[in-house]
Amino acid sequence: MKKILIFGCGAMGGAILSGCLAKGLWKKEEIYVKEHSEEASREKASRYGVHASMDGREAKEADLVILAVKPNVVPGVLQEISRYHPSRVLSIAAAVTLASLEGALPEETEVIRVMPNTPASVGEGMAAIAPGKKASPDFIREAEEIFSALGKEAVVTERQLDELGALSGAGPGYAFVIIDALADAGVLIGLPRKLAIEAAAQTLYGAAKMVLETGKHPAELRDQVTSPGGTTIAGIHAMERDGIRAALMDGVKACLEKSDAMAGK
Ligand SMILES: NC(=O)c1ccc[n+]([C@@H]2O[C@H](COP(=O)([O-])OP(=O)(O)OC[C@H]3O[C@@H](n4cnc5c(N)ncnc54)[C@H](OP(=O)(O)O)[C@@H]3O)[C@@H](O)[C@H]2O)c1
Known part of the structure; x- marks a missing residue:
């Protein structure tokens, strides 16, 4: 045994x-x-x-x-x-x-x-x-x-373990903030909170599953849901203008810097 x-x-x-x-x-x-x-x-x-x-x-x-x-x-x-x-x-x-x-x-x-x-x-x-x-x-x-x-x-x-620590180790923390923010957005436009949280979480879960199961690049999957002059690209445009991508990159980088400092690097 x-x-x-x-x-x-x-x-x-x-x-x-x-x-x-x-x-x-x-x-x-x-x-x-x-x-x-x-x-x-x-x-x-x-x-x-x-x-x-x-x-x-x-x-x-x-x-x-x-x-x-x-x-x-x-x-x-x-x-x-x-x-x-x-x-x-x-x-x-x-x-x-x-x-x-x-x-x-x-x-x-x-x-x-x-x-x-x-x-x-x-x-x-x-x-x-x-x-x-x-x-x-x-x-x-x-x-x-x-x-x-x-x-x-x-x-x-x-070294990659430390880098993954900042991406996937701390990642659930980022994901919970994103789900909460999307749920807030749902409430802002009129949805009940419980339904907004469920819809936000299931949408991220489903999108993540599509990336893993199709093996397609996330940008290709995004292209499939953004019709020219359509509603989704309008939403993405507003998020990109407010720096969603840079905010996520800065967050992961800050996490790695903090972990390096804690390890005395
Ligand atoms: N949580 C995460 O997302 C995550 C992700 C990656 C890595 N980690 C790593 O996983 C480790 C544990 O994190 P955690 O979030 O699970 O912390 P945690 O929930 O606080 O668990 C630590 C456990 O160790 C116990 N403990 C304290 N002193 C001890 C001792 N001298 N001997 C044996 N047990 C003792 C604690 O008891 P008391 O509560 O009574 O003090 C507690 O049950 C950390 O080193 C962290 O860096 C965590």
């Missing part, structure tokens, strides 16, 4: 755990969760029907240790698990580099960094996977298996 130890079972740790359990990738009896206190570990364990780890000692025989705590908590957790010489560590902490993870863990520990996003909780996540120097092909395959069960994934360089 496998043994998996998860440090931090909050929004992302919980999404990974529930997603892998739902997809049958993991069995409940294989999982241990460790929170900042024994009481919190017990509470999270009973919520998911898995084991609670009292002191992280399962890191010793665990096949996989997942770090899903906030970045500022990572150094303490690395210190906690190093003495158990964990075989494989997968970290999803933003701005915590492979070099710092590998530097704090024993020489032989295989390390992988992943940048997931919260739609993983509904099976539609996007995860960037950056293998460390010692990560074996088998460990990389395991990471791909976990994150493809939770949506889509791509194995990338560490």
Whole structure:
């Protein structure tokens, strides 16, 4: 039987755990969760029907240790698990580099960094996977298996992982703002709020699905819905004049700059 130890079972740790359990990738009896206190570990364990780890000692025989705590908590957790010489560590902490993870863990520990996003909780996540120097092909395959069960994934360089962090890691935040703004627009022109939110969300979802399923460039799909002198191009013209494209580009760039600054780059 496998043994998996998860440090931090909050929004992302919980999404990974529930997603892998739902997809049958993991069995409940294989999982241990460790929170900042024994009481919190017990509470999270009973919520998911898995084991609670009292002191992280399962890191010793665990096949996989997942770090899903906030970045500022990572150094303490690395210190906690190093003495158990964990075989494989997968970290999803933003701005915590492979070099710092590998530097704090024993020489032989295989390390992988992943940048997931919260739609993983509904099976539609996007995860960037950056293998460390010692990560074996088998460990990389395991990471791909976990994150493809939770949506889509791509194995990338560490720099691309940071860049994807600013695009897809933080992306649900941007998307929620866009959905909310479109719903506001619906209310402005007379629609009830609930219907406007549903229509905005379903429209973005459907458009995204068309891009993914047809493989067509988004500009080609846009051309198909903009008849000459028509209503849709009039709407796009107003949005372009107000800088929608530059606002999105500036936002992603600002996010990457902030993440670089946090990582001391
Ligand atoms: N959320 C996202 O969209 C997202 C996307 C990509 C990457 N990430 C990364 O995922 C990591 C987790 O983020 P999150 O949003 O899931 O945060 P979160 O919801 O706050 O979850 C963190 C969990 O860790 C627990 N914790 C705190 N100290 C601990 C300790 N010493 N040992 C074990 N557990 C401890 C927290 O408990 P308490 O709440 O009781 O403190 C909480 O349950 C972060 O490093 C973040 O950069 C998040």
